Amino acid sequence: QLPFSYFFYFLALFRLAIMNYKTCFHLLLALFIPRSVLCLAMTVRNLNSDQFALLEFKDRIAGPQNVLADNWAASTSVCNWIGVSCGILHKRVIALNLTSMNLRGTIPPHLGNLSFLLSLDLSSNHFYGHLPKELGQLHHLRILQLSYNRLNGEIPSWLGNLQRVRRLQMKNNYFTGRIPETLVNISNLEILNLGLNQLSGQVPSSIFKISSLKIIILSNNSLSGSLPNDMCQHLPKLEVFYLRSNELSGNIPSSMGKCSNLKNLSLYLNQLTGIIPRSIGNLTQLKELYLGFNNLEGQIPEEIGNLLGLEMLDIQAIKCLTGQIPTSIFNISSLKTIVLSNNSLSGSLPTDMCQYLPKLELLYLHSNELSGNIPSSMSKCSNLKNLSLSLNQLTGIIPRSIGNLTQLKELYLGFNNLEGQILEEIGNLLGLELLNIQAIKGLTGRIPTSIFNISSLKTIVLSNNSLSGSLPNDMCQHLPKLEMLYLSQNELSGQIPSNIFNSTTLEEIDLFNNKLEDILKHLEVLNIFVNNLITGSATDHEWSFFSSLTNCRNLKTIAVSGNPLSGVLPTYIRNLSKSLQYFYASNCELQGIIPMEIGNLTNLLLVQLGYNKLSGFIPTSIGGLRNLQSLGLSSNKLGGPISESLCGLERLYEMYLGLNKLHGSIPSCLGNITSLGYLHLDSNKLSSTIPSTLWNLKDILEIDLSSNHLHNSHAIDVGNLRSLLKLNLSRNLLTGDILSTFGGLITLVSLDLSNNILYGQIPESFDELISLEFLDLCNNNLSGVIPKSLEKLLYLKYFNVSFNRLEGEIPSEGCFSNFPSTSFMKNYALCGPPRLLVPPCKNDIHKNSQMIILHAFRRCRRRSTTLPIKDDLLSLKTPRRISHAELSRATNGFEESNMLGSGSFGYVYKGRLSDGMEVAIKVFNLQTEGAFRSFDIECDAMRNIVHRNIVKVITCCSSVDFKALVLDYMSNGNLEKWLHSENCFPDIIQRVDIMIDVAVAIEHLHNGHRTPIIHCDIKPSNILLDEDMVAHVGDFGVAKLLGEGEVKKQTMTLATIGYMAPEFGSTGIVSIKCDVYSYGIILIETFTKKKPTDNLFAEE
Structure with a gap:
């Protein structure tokens, strides 16, 4: 052996x-x-090394349907697994395709062991983290596709080791930093797609030397710098070049014309300067050209007319782009889309502009300086679906031939100098969805009735013209899809058709400033609560629909809450009916200030403007609304002090001003509004003392002053608030004792005094709060015991006195049988049952007895040893004394977040001692059988062990009811x-x-x-x-x-x-x-x- x-x-x-x-x-x-x-x-x-690598991969990822867990089994051949392809002869894994399987996790390094892999596709999943460097070992790899994940970190330079890769696609991730220069080593690269990341720095010039490249996509990053002058010198095969949405500067290189195979070019949304080079006309294979949203200047070169295969031309939003539109553009018969809007182009349109554009579907020329007539030959663009000529200086009449554009879906002709009438032929456009002919003062006559027969119409904008006549009585009968109707500022007369209000799809109507007879003049209640209505104007524009309500002299209620109307309240709110009593406009995305003119609506009983984005001061004119009973301005951005003018609201019952930016003091005169039932000033920046006058509001039901910087000069005496249901003074700077007068509030349901600096004892009188359901006193300096009489509070459901200095036994009967340990944590010396994670109460132990320090080491020293004493044993000769209190501070009261783990006999916590030393603290659970013996064993076993590979005991803390070892902390x-x-x-x-x-x-x-x-x-x-x-x-x-x-x-x-x-x-x-x-x-x-x-x- x-x-x-x-x-x-x-x-x-x-x-x-x-x-x-x-x-x-x-x-x-x-x-x-x-x-x-x-x-x-x-x-x-x-074991098959490929199988092992893939099983490790499976173990590190998760998927909602456990597809891999069910399919990738060690008992089956790896070549039969889903997403895996093997070589015919050697049966090694050559392709791994797990795209769009909703997998989550990091990419494990084990994939680097798939040494025969040719294709790796993990795109469209939820992989995160960095790319493991082991992938650099896949020297046979041809395809690497990681797009549409959550990968981050820098693009690693070791990608340059994958010299056989042809497709490198990592679009739509969170990669940062620069594009590595080492990519030039991938000499056979054909596709490079790094778009939609967070890359920065210059595009490496070396990339433009990879002659095999066919597709370069670096769009939607933060790339800067200029393009090399000779960028196309070594890119004879380049077909797609996308650099849109970056921060590129400098000129468009004239050598661009040497990329002779280029089919798609997008330099859109950069900071490019200079002129559009004429050499672009040499790109005869080009199908799509995007140059818009740059700082270019000069004219559109005539040579663009050489691009006879061009299908998409987008050169928009370049204010320094001047001159005429080259007529050669209108000879490119392959064009489907022309976008030249938002420039400074001038001149007139060719009379035969559509002679050679049979495929044209979209023509946007709006926001230029074009003049002359709209060519009648426009009708020959027979496939046109979208036509926008708005915001130019076009003259003449609207040609009848426009009625021949039967494929048209959107027609914009507004903001021009046209004249004459809207022609009946527009009614032939039976697929039209949007008609916008507005702001043409020379446009007169009636609105053709044929327009109201175009059943596909969703939007009609004919406002700010000089149209006259009446509206057809059945105008909405054949418009089942109509959502927006704007006919304001014309000379229309007659009655508003009644069926206009029966439309189930109509969302916005604007008939302002006509001569129509108002059928709403007897309206008393307008209730469009919680819909999806919008104003149709910019967010900083006034609510123009208010103007149409000024004639409703009997209007008593406006309820528009819960609609994303946005915009600002207009000053002509003063012109609304003086009989208006209820104004509901909360949660409408309102911005701007509350107009002072709201004070003119003297009969208002209720104003609800909460949950908006209102700013500025609360208008003092609101104080003049003597009949006001409810004021709701919560959850806005209102600032400044609370004006004393509000004290004039003698009938006010509800005041909600919470969740704003109000500062200064609480006016003491608020205590004079004896009608107040609800006062909410929470979550502001108020910093005064709490006026004692508030404690005289005998009929008030709720007071919420929480989350401010309020303090008190005297103890808070709430004895007069006999009707109070809820009192919240939490998260302030209140000090002093809690007075026994709280006990008189027999109707009180909720009391929150948490997160203050209150001291003294919990009043015994709290047992008289017979209706109490919620009591929070945590994070104060309260001392003494928890009154056992509180067990009588039958309805108490929430109780919290944690983070105080309480001591003694925790009540256990009644409602206290259900409260968790978190209700009592981190106090001075509370005791009770084990489930509350506090020491047991022992009658035979004095409550102030000291912990017996280093009990185990005294036992250890009674045993002799003949081992030589080493230098690092010197610390054991005089072990550090440590108390339970210091260990508690070191672990934040043995907080769960500091727990490193648990075992048979207790828990291990991470702690930081008073000298900054990080330690591991093993606390023995003395309720567990054998825990005392285990503690003694560890002391006996380790008293003489001093070795670099054995965990060192620094000291211990031992008493009858607490035992712990303090060990070296192991950070890994x-x-x-x-x-x-x-x-x-x-x-x-x-x-x-x-x-x-x-x-x-x-x-x-x-x-x-x-x-x-x-x-x-x-x-x-x-x-x-x-x-x-x-x-x-x-x-x-x-x-x-x-x-x-x-x-x-x-x-x-x-x-x-x-x-x-x-x-x-x-x-x-x-x-x-x-x-x-x-x-x-x-x-x-x-x-x-x-x-x-x-x-x-x-x-x-």
């Missing part, structure tokens, strides 16, 4: 073998590995976490080093003392790793001390299944062989990543 030290020597040589690679490695295998280990090595070696956790983590796994050198450390530690335990120490529970979770990944054996709670050659019989087995020696589990016999067996199991697990309970070992 080999001695245990064999393992140590073997692993040391094994590490050397790895570093000197294969020759030495094979020699060591032959010389040193025992037969059992050789058998295991052969078993692992015979335990070995189990590293072996079975999804994100990190030690390399083989680290694993060998760790196992050498453990071997040395066990050798020291067995042979480094006169009395051997047997650990009895060696397993990965008891092997801890410090910041340098040095292993330390810990947790000696079930250890044994043996004489020479001695064995012991353990009556209760506490070791861990799988790591426990067979003789220990079956007979309870303990010897050093038990630790050696456990070590062998860990050795296997460390190098196979298979737990002893894995199916791999099921038959052994």
